[in-house]
Amino acid sequence: MIDYVLAAAALLTTPLLLTAIGGLINRLGGIVNLGLEAMMLTGAYVALAMSSATQSWLVALLAALAAGGAVGLLFSLAVTRLEANEIVAGVGLNVATAGLIGFILKDYYHSSGTIRLPDVVMLPRIVLPGVAQIPIAGAILSGKDPLTWLSWALVPITAFVLSRTRAGLRLRAAGAAREAATALGLRPLAIRDASTIVAGALAGLAGAQLSIGVVGVFSVGMSGGRAFIALAAFYFGRNRPGLTAVGAALFGLFDAIQIYLQGRGVAPELMQMLPYIVVLVVLTAIGVGERKRRLLQGV
């Protein structure tokens, strides 16, 4: 049972982690991206369509990356240049994207919500010989797709880029003090746009993992609010990639547990609530801690 749950948890964490890392970068740059869900959904659809059209998972991934980044840029320009409210723009983008993709499904594929395409090439599973047989470690490490490995590699890479490179420094400055950055000749809005493109691209990859990583179909409700869970993960992580990964893994674990328990007599509708309830509990606990701190510190 443990092996089954852990193996599933590792796969379920991947889209959350990719999106959370992107959202974290975006937030450090000064934008709280509520439109990640749209970018994830776009990536999921584009990956499946491209995989079917080209029979190459790599081309499909690159297409999902580009599509997510493009939606991200669109959102970013609306916020940074047209000064749209980022909450309204983000939520609006989610609704509009779901609507547009639903329309494409209906009009082009004559499907009411779910499509299966011919000749879809799924992401390969990398089986580690020798490790696969080890209990627990094998379940977590072996048989995972390239995006899972990428998502975990991104954790230290992001931490390094943020703290040690010019790009990271400027990103943090643009997000924390726009005026100061402008006064120093930086272009904080352009930096913000770039960070949103990165966030969109990672969310696009996350979407690809949903459609061609696990099931090989696409449906309109496929992203299922995962971008908002990712949002919770990087708030939980307080801008630190390592802690953000812990948040994402926590949700992935409880998601795997609920799937495991579903087949065992508990009402599935109730079980599906489990990971979300865990998120609420964790965020509430953080909030209570914050509040205690703030009362002593002043507003």
Add this chain to the structure above:
Amino acid sequence: MANPAVRIGARGVTRRFGAVLANDAIDFSAVPGAIRGVVGGNGAGKTTLMRILQGLEQPDEGAVVLNDEPVTLADPADAFARGVGMVHQEFMLVDELTLLENLILGREPVGPGGVIDRDKALDEARRLALSAGVELDWGLKVSEAPVHVRQIVEILRLLYRGADVLILDEPTAVLAPQQVRDLLNLLRRLRDEGRTILFISHKLDEVLTVCDAITVLRAGKVVASTTPAEANAGRLAELMVGETVDFPRRVPQTRAVEAPLLSLRGVKALDSRGVERLAGIDLDLRPGEVVGIAGVSGSGQDEIVAVTTGLRRAAAGRVTIAGKDATSLSVAARRAAGLGYISADRAHEGLCLAESIAANVVAGRHRARPFARGGLLRPRTIREHARKALDRFGVIYRDCGDAARNLSGGNQQRVVIARELDRQPRALIAAQPTRGVDIAGAAFIHRQILAFAASGGAVLLVSEELEELLTLADRIVVLHRGAIVGEVAGAERSIGRIGRMMLGEAA
């Protein structure tokens, strides 16, 4: 380039905002290797002129002069490329970054892959600090650095980026006297290396000490261009205001018999990381008494104010207002118990700038009669009452239904004082009550504070201006690192003595 006669200046610079002439045909020039002071009251046009010299605004007529040539500055980056850098009153540092990161931001030494070459950056930083005669912990975050360190970093950053014209806007406002002396020495050092410095200040003694030449602005015009040898503080003040200003003086008195109106006992406060910011403060304010709080910015003044007003809970200790234990009372309950508060942050805490002037005057009493009845506001009563209060406090306004943000800074402050004193509190916390207010306005505010004390109120006065404390306070309590390190009263009050205490030295 051969040495120009004028490194930076203005020729007939005029700037209008609607009907207001913010700058009216301003001429001035600063020669290389000299410090030029620019002084003037509120609304004299200093800020507008500096924004124009920075390229933040364009003159309607006339031009900025650089190296003897009239130029058009597109934006601050353009000004900077021509060697003109500014240290702002509100520092342009990124709080979340370290001092080193702030220094190099925008001009980072990098190796392959854009990885910052930390050793090189640190070498450069140390070299700059050495040449300026200071020692800094470059790994410190700005939010954790004391205010004079932040200022030094701002100046070093301009040097790091190659500026040779430094514009400093009220640079000494937040410093202790000894730190002011260090800063002025640093400026002299930079001048002697051939740099040009514009020193904007309303502290006339400092201007007279450090400047080689002084330009006086009033109502958008240059009213005098003089030198410290030719002028004195009194003469400069007259030029700035256009008349002689009478500041009230008071003879310090001691009162020990009556029960205190405000009292702190063993009050402690913590910051976000649980570090102690107030180390057990004991303080009593008796009726008719003005008690001043002096200290280097960040020594615990803000915490005393926040804990007393209820904006923050004390981690330990007791707060008593007019004999009532207020330690766990809300802000509203403390105000009801007789506490008045003039906030140092007028724009965010002192007023609601988006609301009408009238609403600001009655704010806090809006639920009670006569301003409300049956849960509904009574606008006419509110306006009538507001008009009376505004007249009494000499606020100049067009319509009391206008948003408070339409008022000048000095008039906004008068609205705050009108609101707080109109309620007839027993004890008044006045934090930086004259910050950003011109000389005439400051004198008016001083008179109001003293009148309040004379009528039997108690005043806790927190000010960065030692002169203000010496003028108004009966006794001055000096803070250092969150603790009271001394108290001076009566004839023993002197700037030098208080200054040493502020830095934690034995007086």
